[in-house]
Amino acid sequence: MATIYEVSKRAGVSLATVSRVMNDSGRVSDKTRAKVLAAMDELNYRPNFIAQSLATNRSNCVGVLVPEVSGPVFAAMLEGIEAELREAGKFTIFATGHTDPDKELEGIRFLIGRRCDALILHIESLDDDFLLSQKNDSTPFVIINREVEGLKDRCFTLDNEHGGYLATRYLVDQGHRDIAYVSGPTGWRDAEDRFVGHKRALEEAGIRFDERLCYTGDYHEEGGSRALDALLSLDIPFTAVVCANDEMAAGAMASARSHDLVLPDDLSIVGFDNVPLARYLHPKLSTVNYPVADMGAMAARWVLKNVYNRRIDSVDHHFKPTLVERTSAVAPFGRSADVRARGDING
Amino acid sequence: MATIYEVSKRAGVSLATVSRVMNDSGRVSDKTRAKVLAAMDELNYRPNFIAQSLATNRSNCVGVLVPEVSGPVFAAMLEGIEAELREAGKFTIFATGHTDPDKELEGIRFLIGRRCDALILHIESLDDDFLLSQKNDSTPFVIINREVEGLKDRCFTLDNEHGGYLATRYLVDQGHRDIAYVSGPTGWRDAEDRFVGHKRALEEAGIRFDERLCYTGDYHEEGGSRALDALLSLDIPFTAVVCANDEMAAGAMASARSHDLVLPDDLSIVGFDNVPLARYLHPKLSTVNYPVADMGAMAARWVLKNVYNRRIDSVDHHFKPTLVERTSAVAPFGRSADVRARGDING
DNA sequence: TAGGTAAATGTAAGCGGTTACATTTGTGCG
DNA sequence: CGCACAAATGTAACCGCTTACATTTACCTA
DSSP states (O other): OOOHHHHHHHHTSOHHHHHHHHHTOSOOOHHHHHHHHHHHHHHTOOOOHHHHHHHHTOOOEEEEEESOSSSHHHHHHHHHHHHHHHHTTOEEEEEEOTTOHHHHHHHHHHHHHTTOSEEEEOOSSSOHHHHHHHTTSSSOEEEESOOOTTOGGGEEEEOHHHHHHHHHHHHHHTTOOOEEEEEOOTTOHHHHHHHHHHHHHHHHTTOOOOGGGEEEOOSSHHHHHHHHHHHHTTTOOOSEEEESSHHHHHHHHHHHHHTTOOTTTTOEEEOSBOOTHHHHSSSOOBEEEOOHHHHHHHHHHHHHHHTSOOOOOOOOOEEOOEEEOOSSOOOGGGOOOOGGGGSOTTO | OOOHHHHHHHHTSOHHHHHHHHHTOSOOOHHHHHHHHHHHHHHTOOOOHHHHHHHHTOOOEEEEEESOSSSHHHHHHHHHHHHHHHHTTOEEEEEEOTTOHHHHHHHHHHHHHTTOSEEEEOOSSSOHHHHHHHTTSSSOEEEESOOOTTOGGGEEEEOHHHHHHHHHHHHHHTTOOOEEEEEOOTTOHHHHHHHHHHHHHHHHTTOOOOGGGEEEOOSSHHHHHHHHHHHHTTTOOOSEEEESSHHHHHHHHHHHHHTTOOTTTTOEEEOSBOOTHHHHSSSOOBEEEOOHHHHHHHHHHHHHHHTSOOOOOOOOOEEOOEEEOOSSOOOGGGOOOOGGGGSOTTO
16 A cells, blocks of 8 residues: 555655645645645555554544443444544444443553543443543543533433433323332442432322332343332232333333233333334333433534544533333323323423 | 653663563563563553554454444444454454445445454445455455355355245244245345245245235335235235344334234234344244354454464354244144144254 | 745654564583 | 573664654745
């Protein structure tokens, strides 16, 4: 592959001049520019990114750490990030953390070792203190879905509490009073926030919160199945259940059916995340939308603006979930729904 | 960040010696090695990948082109590739082709421009001639899911014909005779191969192929819905349908239900791909497994072996799909299934 | 026409490594 | 003890590009 040196020889100019026309920096006369461009074309010249990176101390790579790529939400996030960065000529490298502090740490080191210019992190196990300790390190980073005190301008978060509220409020509006809840794992920030929102909606509706109707799941299908098995064995009646993510909702559906419940008439179910799968379930899952691709894209824009000094007008840090109404939740026992249900719950 | 120069100064040796201990190349006395290691440790030295790449003309990156990352099959493939490469200390960069020849070409150029040492391509729009024309270009590449004459040792393929055969054969074995087929888009190799397999299973069972019971879908949910709507409006009876991928099967299920069919009793459905979604459908979708993560990993191993000269024992190029039996297909009208169905259809 | 200034272009020193080759050091043996 | 040879280490060129600074060229004015 041709180098800048060959181009310069062919065009009869110096290396510096070739570099100038490549980067549109400095002044070059139209005549020389044309000569250089012609030479590049004839040689089918492509600049060597590696050499550029070394010379400028910029790798033009941004590293993304996700728990996994094959899950629906992270794949969407990655895609959102890649699209935004690619358009700006930047590269995306990813690593997976598998929700394990050691692997997350290793992933971060891996990306830094790769000389990424910036990092976009969706961390689940490492704690805030770790992030704060990295604040002044050389590689700038942003955080998706966690708000860290002292790092706020680098955090991109979903209002999980509001999402949890929306889900339960939606059921309340339809007339449900006995609402079970399947939460995410204890200690996970988003899981806890969603749960808090659930309780707020209950309280607002004057419904006493019943600890027994809550089950701590694992964010996976099996957790949802086990949850419903456990809840159903309690002999405490409930007409609806909100699951802290869609996968658990899918598991809950399967389990409910194996208990001969007819969905959605015998049991209303609401999920959270709005992953593609939600549309395919039967009945189609009503859920709370998590605009993860947008959040990824926004994090990428922050990097473009703050690390690569691109002109980017605005960067939003806070995202609001919205309710996606499908067919998995209906009024209990055919009772007609509260009129509020027909209003715009997201408003 | 410390450089090799600082390490050499601190250890009181030359640059070359430091490089030698880093790469375990050449001979270094135990005493100096210890000194150098200590210096590296004290300075928390990490070699600069960029500089190494420039010096060795090796980027240690492999580029992956996929149609999209957020779809279930490609996410799994990416994950399989990344895991294998990461373990070998190599980096994965990806680009998306969106099933558009221009974008695929641009993606490939992008990856080559990035100085990837090798490319793993899942191409959908670019043709064989293009690939052949690249054969002798500097960047080696492998191809997933397409067999190109003259490039066979670089191709990793699923036996789609056999998969299509398995799906239909499974239904035939259960006693179905009137089997509809929803294919993938015309002109797509895998779609056509799957279709051929379907016809072979029919022929083998002595069932006359009826063109009218075939619908050309788009590999998306809507295609499956539209397909079933169309097929049902024909007034030609059929007791089962095989869909050329799981998403269309999901769409078909939804549509069947809206026509008041009871699944699986009124209509058996078989999909293809075995994406995670298949397990969540109701009834759970019987489908054909596409071991896409394995194929990705295998392609990565080829690269490790042939490009990075790692010792890798064996590389498989041909993958066999297998039938995954769940609950979406049963004997028609309660008729008992052919005994063959209980044997090992995959054998 | 000389002199001054701005524009255009060139020179060369990095960036942080690798590696061929040269040089120094150490060891065994006559 | 001196020599030969291998082992250990050092020197410096190079990978392909950027960029500060130096130099040349072009043009304008007095």
